[in-house]
Amino acid sequence: MYIRFYVLCLLVLVHCSGCAAKKPTLQEPVIFASFEDFNLGPEGGVDLVWSTKRIFDAETLKKTLQKYDGLILGSTWIAVDKESFRNLDDKQIQELVRYMAKEIKTRLGHGFKLVETPDENTLRLNIAITNLETTQSILAMASGLLPVGSGTRTVSKIVDGEPTKGGGITVELLVSDGKTNEPLLAAIDKKFSNKEIVTMIASLDNMKEPTSLWADRLWTTLSYWNWIKPPGAGP
Numbered sequence: 001m002y003i004r005f006y007v008l009c010l011l012v013l014v015h016c017s018g019c020a021a022k023k024p025t026l027q028e029p030v031i032f033a034s035f036e037d038f039n040l041g042p043e044g045g046v047d048l049v050w051s052t053k054r055i056f057d058a059e060t061l062k063k064t065l066q067k068y069d070g071l072i073l074g075s076t077w078i079a080v081d082k083e084s085f086r087n088l089d090d091k092q093i094q095e096l097v098r099y100m101a102k103e104i105k106t107r108l109g110h111g112f113k114l115v116e117t118p119d120e121n122t123l124r125l126n127i128a129i130t131n132l133e134t135t136q137s138i139l140a141m142a143s144g145l146l147p148v149g150s151g152t153r154t155v156s157k158i159v160d161g162e163p164t165k166g167g168g169i170t171v172e173l174l175v176s177d178g179k180t181n182e183p184l185l186a187a188i189d190k191k192f193s194n195k196e197i198v199t200m201i202a203s204l205d206n207m208k209e210p211t212s213l214w215a216d217r218l219w220t221t222l223s224y225w226n227w228i229k230p231p232g233a234g235p
Contacts, residue, residue, distance in 0.1 A: 031174075031183045033140055038188065039228045045221035049228055050186040058225040064184060070115040070122040071108075072178050073101050077142045079130040079158040084197050092201040093155050097127055099207055100171075103215035122178030130170050131197045132160055137188065139172045169193040169200060171214060187221060189214055 032038060038048035055061050076097050078088065104125065105112050115122055128138035142158070171192040175185040193200050193210040200206050221228070 031140070032137060032186060034136055035188075036231070038137075038186070039230050041187070041217075041221050042224040042227040044217065045224065045228075046187040046189040046217050047191070048188040049221055052182070052184050055184065061185075061222065061225045065123075068121050068123045069111050070113050070119070070178070071101055071105055072115050072118045072122050072124050073097060074124040074126040074176070075142075075154045075156065076126070077128040077138055077156050077158060078197075079128065079132055079134070079138050079160070080197060081131065082159055084131055085157060085159040087198045088157065089201070090155055093129075095204065096129075096201050096207050096211070097155075099204070100127065100211055100215070101125055103211050104218065107215050107219040118178030120179050123184070124176045124178040124181065126174040126176065128172040129192075129197070130172075131168065134170075137172060137186075138170075139174050139186065169195070169197050169210075173218070187218060189217060 032050045035048065038050045041047055041049045051061070055064050076093065078093060080088065101114060105114055118124060126139065128142065130138050134141075138158075142156075168190070169192045170188065170190045172189075173185075173187045174183060176183050192214050195206070195210075200210065
C-alpha cells in the first residue's frame with residue numbers, strides 16, 4: 001500500500017502536542033525532497049543516508065560535527081494506518097524518542113549531553129516513525145505540513161485510512177544545527193523493527209533491542225562514511 005504526497009497534504013493534522021515557539025529562519029533551506037536524494041548506506045549501516053553538500057566524505061563529516069557537544073529533541077512525526085492510530089499513546093511515543101536520543105548520545109561518547117535549550121554547539125534530532133509503505137520520505141512530506149526543526153519538542157500524527165500489510169517499522173532521522181536549523185545529515189532505516197508499532201512502543205523492554213540495533217547501524221554509517229555509495233553504484 002502506497003501513500004502519495006498529495007494525499008498527505010489533504011490530511012488533517014490530527015494531533016500535535018507541545019508548546020508554541022518562535023520559528024527560527026534558515027537563510028537557504030536546503031533539504032532532501034525525495035528518496036532519490038539519498039545515497040545507499042554502508043554494509044551494516046542504515047539503508048539510506050543524506051548530507052548537506054559540504055559533507056561529502058569522512059573528513060568533512062568529522063570537521064562539521066566536531067563543533068557540537070549537545071543534543072536536543074525536536075519534532076517527531078508518527079505516520080500510521082487508522083487502526084494503529086487509535087491505539088497509540090503519546091507518553092509511550094515520547095518515551096521511545098527519548099530512549100532513541102539517549103542511545104545516539106551513548107554512541108557519540110561522553111563529550112555529548114542531552115539539553116533542553118539549544119546553543120551554537122547543539123544538534124537537533126527530528127524523527128519520523130511509520131508503519132506505512134511510502135513513495136516519499138515522511139520528513140520531506142512533513143516539512144510541507146509543519147516547520148522542520150521547529151523550536152519546540154512536538155509529537156505529531158499523520159493517519160492514513162488504509163490498513164497496513166505486515167508489521168515493519170521505518171525510522172527516519174534528520175540531524176540539524178540546533179540554533180540555525182541548517183539540515184546536516186539524514187538517515188532512513190527500513191529495518192527498525194518487524195513488530196507492530198503499537199506493540200513495539202507498549203513497553204520500554206520492547207523498545208530496547210530495536211533501538212539499540214538501530215543506533216549501532218547509525219554509528220556504523222557515521223564510522224564508514226567513505227563507503228557510502230550513490231544508488232546504483234558498483235562495489
